[in-house]
Amino acid sequence: MVTLASYLVLSAVVFALGLYAVVTRRNGVAILMGIELMLNAANINLVAFNKYAAPGAVQGQIFALIVITLAACEAAVGLALVLAAYRSLETIHVDEINLMRW
């Protein structure tokens, strides 16, 4: 029998991995990958709480589905921003992108 705490511990570790990628990576695409890992960690939490804390309702799964949809939006807009930054500044390393306007 896997307890709720096991799922929460797994998602905490995945979240920390994503945070590490967001804080230390220079490449904009790698930062977006870290954000995707963090969103997935949150989704594990939502579905786990759905099963253990409120099994009668499906609200946790619905929340997870909406988060997945918004993550897809975020990936599309984020990657479009990376492409636009690369086109005008010719770098996608976020520590070199320090201009608000060209």
Add this chain to the structure above:
Amino acid sequence: MTGEVIAFYALAAVILISGLVVVSSPNIVHSAVALVPAFLGITGVYILLGAEFVAGIQVLIYAGAITVLVLFVIMLTEGGTGLRLPQRNEQGPIGASVAVALAVLLIAGVTHTTWGRGAGTLPAYTPGAIGRSFLGANLLAFEGTSIVLLVSLIGAVIIARKEE
């Protein structure tokens, strides 16, 4: 050790190992490809939790679409694996200690809390229950999400378009 426990630990190992590759590989293409086993492991966790519909959507959107999108953008920008450039900034030790501190804090929090068990059981067929809920009690959230999808799609096209 029941089958559920064995499956959980196997899936957790897959997720954590491929997650480590994602955050630490110097080759950006390896990072992007390692996202696929991480997402598929999370799919397995959803199936363990009785959320078959979420698992299917996870495979379609994350393991399929987002990974391919990330690989496309890597190929369009970096022009390769990025091995010639340093992939990490100078905040490595600070970032690692912050991440480890957050993980320790969260793990201590969740293991020292007594979680109550809710009453009831999961519906036998969760996709049906989700569909009824999306077109019933959660209709507003459903429609709002569709508007957000449309807006972000148009926004992405406009942002990524070449300027004349």
